[in-house]
Amino acid sequence: MGEYTIAAIATAPGEAGIGIVRMSGEDSLEILDKIFKPTKKNSIKEYPSRRLTHGKIIDPKTEKVIDEVLVTYMKGPYTYTAEDVVEINCHGGIVSVKNILEIVLRQGALMAEKGEFTKRAFLNGRIDLSQAEAVMDVISAKTDKSFDVALGQLEGSLSTEVRKIRNDILEMMAHITVNIDFPDEDIEEITYKELEDFTNRILKQISSLLETAHTGKILKEGLNTVIIGKPNVGKSSLMNALLKESRAIVTDIPGTTRDIIEELISIKGIPLKIIDTAGIRDTEDIVEKIGVEKSKEFFNKADLIIFILNAAEGITKEDQEIIEKLHDKQTIILMNKTDLSMSITKAEVQALIPNKTILPISVVEGKGLDQLENTIVDMVYGGKVKQSEASFVTNVRHKRALENAKASIEDGLAAIQTGLALDFIEVDVKNCWEALGEITGESIGEDMLDAIFANFCLGK
Numbered sequence: 341m342g343e344y345t346i347a348a349i350a351t352a353p354g355e356a357g358i359g360i361v362r363m364s365g366e367d368s369l370e371i372l373d374k375i376f377k378p379t380k381k382n383s384i385k386e387y388p389s390r391r392l393t394h395g396k397i398i399d400p401k402t403e404k405v406i407d408e409v410l411v412t413y414m415k416g417p418y419t420y421t422a423e424d425v426v427e428i429n430c431h432g433g434i435v436s437v438k439n440i441l442e443i444v445l446r447q448g449a450l451m452a453e454k455g456e457f458t459k460r461a462f463l464n465g466r467i468d469l470s471q472a473e474a475v476m477d478v479i480s481a482k483t484d485k486s487f488d489v490a491l492g493q494l495e496g497s498l499s500t501e502v503r504k505i506r507n508d509i510l511e512m513m514a515h516i517t518v519n520i521d522f523p524d525e526d527i528e529e530i531t532y533k534e535l536e537d538f539t540n541r542i543l544k545q546i547s548s549l550l551e552t553a554h555t556g557k558i559l560k561e562g563l564n565t566v567i568i569g570k571p572n573v574g575k576s577s578l579m580n581a582l583l584k585e586s587r588a589i590v591t592d593i594p595g596t597t598r599d600i601i602e603e604l605i606s607i608k609g610i611p612l613k614i615i616d617t618a619g620i621r622d623t624e625d626i627v628e629k630i631g632v633e634k635s636k637e638f639f640n641k642a643d644l645i646i647f648i649l650n651a652a653e654g655i656t657k658e659d660q661e662i663i664e665k666l667h668d669k670q671t672i673i674l675m676n677k678t679d680l681s682m683s684i685t686k687a688e689v690q691a692l693i694p695n696k697t698i699l700p701i702s703v704v705e706g707k708g709l710d711q712l713e714n715t716i717v718d719m720v721y722g723g724k725v726k727q728s729e730a731s732f733v734t735n736v737r738h739k740r741a742l743e744n745a746k747a748s749i750e751d752g753l754a755a756i757q758t759g760l761a762l763d764f765i766e767v768d769v770k771n772c773w774e775a776l777g778e779i780t781g782e783s784i785g786e787d788m789l790d791a792i793f794a795n796f797c798l799g800k
């Protein structure tokens with residue numbers, strides 16, 4: 341597919357044991373041959389494909405040794421890109437990889453664009469589009485669970501489900517087409533009732549995939565969790581407890597935290613972007629005032645609010661002001677400092693703030709933290725999707741395609757129920773089929789492809 345040979349540094353920049361320069365395309369071996377001198381033989385061409393070979397990279401112009409390396413030539417099509425691929429393992433750090441890449445480019449390879457290796461794997465038919473997109477998710481995964489989901493998608497879990505639905509649609513389209521094209525022939529006529537059943541089945545499959553999108557997005561991008569409350573209730577203490585390190589300063593002076601503190605943690609595999617904020621109160625202190633403003637800003641952007649009360653103190657006017665803003669927010673209310681004598685009960689808090697989860701905890705004694713973690717996990721999985729389920733829709737593009745597919749099939753269903761002519765129904769069903777094809781890349785434009793791969797990192 342690739343008319344020219346591409347090259348890039350495949351490893352991350354910085355000091356490391358090894359660095360890898362990679363090439364893909366039909367001139368890969370020729371280029372390597374010009375710059376590589378094996379230790380034992382004269383040319384890389386004397387070695388079989390896929391053999392790790394020791395030697396030196398030598399600049400053909402100056403005959404200067406650039407680095408001592410191990411190289412592999414992998415003949416296509418059973419390679420990452422399905423083309424001939426060369427990998428040069430040199431010393432890590434920025435100098436060697438950069439010099440080797442330069443020499444490779446001087447021999448006629450072109451600098452790869454972002455994601456071009458993976459794009460070639462897709463264009464050469466080795467993987468489909470959703471698998472290609474999963475490559476980036478695998479690389480950028482922040483927790484084990486996000487990684488598992490991405491790997492499942494890379495192995496084709498989502499593609500398999502989408503193909504299954506598309507096959508069902510194809511079968512339905514075949515029935516419709518035959519009835520449109522040969523209305524008078526002696527073929528078995530499909531009834532509107534049968535069409536309706538068919539359509540409902542397809543709709544159900546699409547809907548259940550879509551239902552995984554909420555959890556999928558969180559697994560991929562993380563849950564924005566903001567800890568909020570008036571000063572001194574234990575927000576920073578909770579942040580530290582969840583992080584299991586003392587990240588934020590804790591003192592008994594109200595107004596200790598002035599700035600936003602943001603960290604990434606994993607709660608049973610769910611990536612949580614956890615944000616500690618300045619305690620919200622009216623204050624004349626300029627620095628604290630800015631902190632309070634920022635707290636309010638982060639409050640608005642949060643996926644999940646953890647609102648902390650001081651159980652020993654009860655609910656004050658400052659708490660009341662926060663409570664008023666909570667109603668349409670996903671919230672967990674923590675009654676902290678239950679190790680002290682409590683001046684309010686859970687039932688009383690529940691009466692004041694209905695329809696929210698309330699947990700009594702004591703951060704200093706480590707009580708209730710397990711329950712907090714379990715509550716967060718349940719919220720993310722919505723009690724609907726099982727944790728073991730392999731295919732989650734994690735990609736916004738896939739979600740949109742599924743939504744379009746769903747809208748089309750719903751139109752189709754409405755057309756069937758009102759008894760419209762088969763031609764009308766056919767259009768909707770076909771739209772649904774095409775929308776799903778965008779996920780796997782079977783029906784997708786070139787612009788779209790470019791946009792997708794532009795999000796990749798270099799060398800992948």
Ligand SMILES: Nc1nc2c(ncn2[C@@H]2O[C@H](COP(=O)(O)OP(=O)(O)OP(=O)(O)O)[C@@H](O)[C@H]2O)c(=O)[nH]1
Nearest residue numbers: 571572573574575576577595596597619702703704
């Ligand atoms: N008794 C008791 N004290 C606690 C508990 N959790 C936190 N504290 C204490 O409460 C005080 C304030 O804790 P912080 O974590 O700094 O409170 P904060 O909400 O971050 O306060 P600001 O940053 O000022 O808004 C500290 O002295 C903590 O040790 C608890 O569960 N029980």
Ligand SMILES: [Mg+2]
Nearest residue numbers: 575576596597
């Ligand atoms: Mg604090």
